[in-house]
Amino acid sequence: MDFFELAAHRRSLRKFTDQKVTQDVIEKILKTTLLAPSSKNTHSSRFMVIENREALQAIADMRDSGSAFVADAPLAIIVAGDKDLTDLWVDNASISATFLQLAVEAAGLGSCWVHINGRPHCKTDASQGTAEDYLRSKLDIPENWGLLCAVAIGYSPYDSVKPHPETDDYEKIVFVK
Numbered sequence: 001m002d003f004f005e006l007a008a009h010r011r012s013l014r015k016f017t018d019q020k021v022t023q024d025v026i027e028k029i030l031k032t033t034l035l036a037p038s039s040k041n042t043h044s045s046r047f048m049v050i051e052n053r054e055a056l057q058a059i060a061d062m063r064d065s066g067s068a069f070v071a072d073a074p075l076a077i078i079v080a081g082d083k084d085l086t087d088l089w090v091d092n093a094s095i096s097a098t099f100l101q102l103a104v105e106a107a108g109l110g111s112c113w114v115h116i117n118g119r120p121h122c123k124t125d126a127s128q129g130t131a132e133d134y135l136r137s138k139l140d141i142p143e144n145w146g147l148l149c150a151v152a153i154g155y156s157p158y159d160s161v162k163p164h165p166e167t168d169d170y171e172k173i174v175f176v177k
Contacts, residue, residue, distance in 0.1 A: 015157055032103035045079065048080065079150070
């Protein structure tokens, strides 16, 4: 599958089989992710690889909506940035998270990005803090790491992927010649 087919095939996957992701596959995905470009070559992105059931449950519980499915994933990777290296850690981590999801797809697995940065723990009660605060209370995360997202990863239970709907998105593009 070439890059264009890979990009067209990738979907957010929120259901996974029980099949464990092998260490070899995890390392291949991470090596590719570490190739992501970064501002001024700072390589400020950081990663926490999580296979532990209690830690996966903490990610699932970090928000009151949109993250529960992580509890059933065999693997999640928290994508963060070293705030001491650059103020552009969010941008760098976003690029890394995109590389991560494409590497996961190339390895024959599926993934789904779950936002952490700036998201509330509870949408209706801001006094409960943020998703990041919640994760910091449950996981040993370095203080200088800003948390961008968690990427749930695993094998798809589906035989095929729905094609993207046909759309005419050219109104989103402006050509300047």
